[in-house]
Amino acid sequence: MLRLPRFELRQPTSLGEAVTLLREEGAGAMVMAGGTDLLPNMKHELFTPRVVVSLGRVPELRGITRDPDGTLVVGAMARIAEIASSESVRKQAPALAQAAGLVAGPQLRRAGTIGGNVLLDTRCQYYNQSYFWRSALGFCLKKDGVVCHVVAGGSRCVAAASADCAPALMTLGAVLEIVGANGHRTVAIDEFWLGDGIVNRRLAVGEILVAIRIPPTPPGHRGAYGKLRERGSIDFPLLGVACRLDVGDGDRVEHGDLVLTALAARPKRIPQAASRLVSTRLGTEEFRAAIDELGALAHRQCHTLANVPGDQEWRREMIPVYVRRTLQAAAAGNGPVHHV
Amino acid sequence: MASRDIHGIDAPWGAFRHVGRDLRKVDGLAKATGAAMYTDDIALPGMLHAKTLRSPHAHARIRSIDAADALRLAGVHAVITGEHLPVTYGILPWTQDETALAVGKVRFVGEPVAAVAAVDEDAANAALKLIRVEYEPLHAYLDPFESLARHDPPIHEGRKDGNVSKHVHLAFGDVDAALAEADVVIEDDYVFHGTTHAAIEPHCAVGHYGADGVLTVWSSTQITHYVHRALARVLDVPAHRIRVIQPCLGGAFGGKSDPFSLEFVVAKLAMTTGRPVKMLYTREEVFYTHRGRHPMHMRYRTGATREGRLVGVDATIVIDGGAYSSYGLVTTYYAGQLLTGPYAFATYRFDSTRAFTNKPPCGPKRGHGSVQPRFAFEVQLDELASTLEIDPIEIRRRNLLGEHTTTVNGQRITSNGFARCLDVVEHASNWKTRHGQLPFGRGMGVAGSMYISGTNYPIYPNPMPQAAVQLKIDRSGLVTVFTGANDIGQGSNSIAQYLVAEELGLALDQVRVVSADTDLCPVDLGAYSSRETFMVGNALIDACRKVRPLVVRAVADHWQVDPSRVRFVDGVVVELDDPPLQPAGVAVGGEARPGASPPDAAAGRRWMTAAEAFQLAEARFDTLGATGAYNTPTLGGDYRGGTIGAAPAYSFTAHVVEVSVDVETGRITCEKVWIAHDCGRALNPMLVAGQMEGSAYMGVAEALMEAHGVNRFGLHAGPSLLDYRIPTTVDTPELAALIVESLDPEGPYGAKEAGEGPLHPAIPAISNAVFDAVGIRLKHLPFTPGKVLAALRARKDAAAGTPAPALAGGAR
Amino acid sequence: MHLKVNGDVHDVDAPDHWTLLEVLRYRLGLTGSKQGCDKGDCGACTVLVDGEPMISCLILAREAEGREIVTIEGLWPLHLARGGEGPDPVQDAFDRYGALQCGFCQSGMILSARALLDRTPSPTDEEIARALSGNLCRCTGYTQILQAVQSIVARARGVEPPRRSWEAANVGRQAGER
Ligand SMILES: Cc1cc2nc3c(=O)[nH]c(=O)nc-3n(C[C@H](O)[C@H](O)[C@H](O)COP(=O)(O)OP(=O)(O)OC[C@H]3O[C@@H](n4cnc5c(N)ncnc54)[C@H](O)[C@@H]3O)c2cc1C
Ligand code: SF4
Ligand code: FES
């Protein structure tokens, strides 16, 4: 078997207990939600925590609820499958439901959580390998080594943000609720990322992601997710595109957003998306021109790297195609964009 | 020995009772309920767990190994290195170039260097980290052309021909003259990348050494017999003190048909420690073990007349062998020898060279050696068709080899249902109204193939039977079959049950099968070259026909009738009318219960159960049993290498595939595959269809998705089932298995193979369908979207500029 | 730790870092759950946890405490206990339809199919394919697996399962055979 390294498992039954435990254990502890990212990584000895704190028995983190103001509150331990099939998520945040529906395969979607997805470790073909493999390579910056094999001479890790749900959450303006030894804080998901592939998120040791708050979307909200991958199931994204179109009277776009992932350490927003889309009318030549232009813009602004396995030139070529198709799907109230 | 007996294709008692039906498998419910025991399911008292230390270098000399710290670790029982197992082995007697653990040198990343036995896997893993190995890295050859161009330092020392693993050059007729006179010659380069088996069960072995000096090895192998021989050689234990058992096996496809490091290691560690030892490879280690499909660089020239008749084929093939020989000698022959059907070649020449490289060793994968050339050639044939404006199915018909004939390289062809395979796929796919007529982006392609059904060549030359079985006839009414055959999921144990029940007139549940245990079963060479059904089937019929007359005689004498009036049907023996008629009124099929009276009894006919009949026979002739054997007739061309690729029968396949191409993403979707396969006779059509579907699936996967190779650092590019992507349910096209039966005169009841042949045409048929869909010819595998887009751009550029020449190779 | 497997509560002793798959196979001797990758890529280790198919190589054994686990070994006895005859209909259909080649993927596959049918008694072909898309099979090309599940759905709907390619198209057969 591919054995896990030894550790001590703690299973707190309340959020308070979990926070205390993590404070006591400090940097030697890691949080586990569904474990579908953490455990394979531990089997590869990417992490060898002394203590694993499971959130599986913490009731405060479960469930999908709605605040009186219409904010959707998704508990960090809500399962990916739950999100994909939740009626309220589908209505209020279609891009998220679509992205969740394309995470991994059916069994893993039942185990994996939204919190774990947002906090998914960045991925790289030189990193997501066994200890033996990495040792044969001589390791790399992200773990145990001093060089990067993706960017020769690079001093910064560019391992890819690969969570499908994260870009969707960005288009939705999600806010993360975090609890730590120093109490409670919230952070807009946009502000959460770092450009460093080694650790791409601002989560202090001992902090727990409690919930994800998705502000209400207007009635004309549309969203879609496009996922490029080799197989129709199981595979991580080779490219992920989330988009948002809030459509008002006369099919006019009132707000737009476009975020791509599986490129570098953090998901990438195309800043011109909003201005370029706003006030175009769906179904018109103008709208078509806008999405073509955004495709071209995204192509210019986004670069694919050899962090993710596969043909990086092809992935880059797919950027405009997937941007266009995903925006089209959103406009039509369809999606996800996926080859099967 | 009843070699060369031809048993005929007819039912032994008139009409078939079991053969030809969609019967359950002998082990189906055991597998469905989790009861079936696979190698890793074995746990012996006091069993230790072993792990392998592997080379981090693609090519290096081992300066020293220091295991002192590892040995001191609590829970560690033994550490062994190459010096403890220095004897070389290899599947072929001529190329014994492997050792269980590296001796002096490592030749690929992941090669076994040392092994630890410990109380559990954690302790063994911890010990591996304490073994210090000093290496002196050497230049690593990752490209076969480089290996052929230089060999300093050589990958294997002391060879006359540098890094050449094998070179074969054979010519039949004057190819140059034929091509010079041809109306049209297609010439091009084709690349087949590497792929691997990826059976879902990782390799596993358990070793046990008794105080009585008997060594038992359970292994997930498809070649129990060769493992037995190799163990004796490497461990220096006489073969009669070794027992090899193959438990239930979780898939193989050729990936478990070499002796492997772990089998020797568990044996040695068991002998060293006096404890049973298990080693289970991780998925990553399975990728290093490999023996998958060889990458091939192929140049083909094919000439034809204006009418599309083939006049000559000329091939030059460079094969990337990886670090060791494995079956490479055979691969190098097969790459040329197996192409000479289902079309008649007037002249033929091939030159194939297998080069060593510092990569995981390649070997046999489903369709060994012939899938790659088949791809190249069938694409050439399609190009020939489009150049000559002949329908692709029609051009294949114009070159049919036919049955009961000989190929240009001297292979004897018996039955041949290829023409019917073409008819069947043409009809089922509505080819005539759809090929060339679908909208841009959608297309259909055809390809054909031929494959060996068994090989006439035992891996080590010997005059003994190639397949042998033994029957034990019990007074309870049970017949136990002992066969060395390896059931690897293809169902060879089930076939044994059906055949014996058919021959002896028993109900299925009266036949149980014990297989692949060298202590209990007569030697069979193993599950490779699609030989089990054909060869073991013949051996089974041979055994049945030795014992059946005894039982019939005993009953006939008891009833005082002529033996021709005694008939076994589904486990009961009935007396037929005089003169004998068909056994009227006996319930067909069903699981007959011995002891229940057949309907005929009411008609006043005499009857008894099979058990009673066996008892009569046992009283009369003593303990009942029989052995049976099979050997191929003398086959093959009269030249060096002429027997390699000679088979007692050949299977034939044609595929039509339908694809759609997304011209914006370059992604090819294989929508449907119509698979027509001539399997001789479908002993169980459902199992035949399962083999056809599984083969076609694998071919499609090799064409579109899978790629096995190393990265620029010489490391395996992604040794996991996440990065080596095999299709899921939603990636698999609709597969229509269309069985064609040609009833081979020498196969058991006319059966041939079904497990490997039906893979071949999928790959070229996809390339040909893409041509129909979007007008590009894909010649380099795998057909990734990036390549498709590049080809589409090239086509567009060509259309915009000067028109591309009609023929890639130039018409003459 | 106490694990409830196939209706029985087992008192098991295993270190924290053991996965559910390891405990099932190597502590409880329930070797019907298979391991093909040990990191979530293949689905061979699928078991039912509270009725849902889950990847047991990525669940810590202790995390499964307090949940109902059903392994392949449990299906037949459970079926009998509920008054059924013979093996579970999914197991039987897989056998009947030739879906079991090497069998190594099949405990996971059968459990995924079982859970689907419990949840959705009459799934479409596409739903079947999607529900099984996390279980890799290398032998069958999936066709006979899908046919096995479809046959159960057809029976439940009271219709005949669709004919299989080689039954429907008799074109390849020699006249007079069968
Ligand atoms: C074969 C395979 C395929 C996959 N395919 C995809 C895919 O296509 N797309 C995709 O996005 N993902 C994929 N995944 C990854 C993973 O399954 C999902 O991202 C899943 O949602 C992760 O959630 P989890 O609860 O299992 O995370 P865990 O593994 O439990 O945690 C992941 C990380 O987040 C931390 N963490 C989790 N929850 C919290 C919390 N509440 N507070 C603080 N820290 C926390 C953990 O410490 C850990 O570092 C795949 C995984 C596998 C094995
Ligand atoms: S990008 Fe990849 S190779 Fe480079 S440092 Fe990051 S993980 Fe390592
Ligand atoms: S063994 Fe668990 S998914 Fe492969």
Ligand code: FES
């Ligand atoms: S039957 Fe062998 S892997 Fe599925």
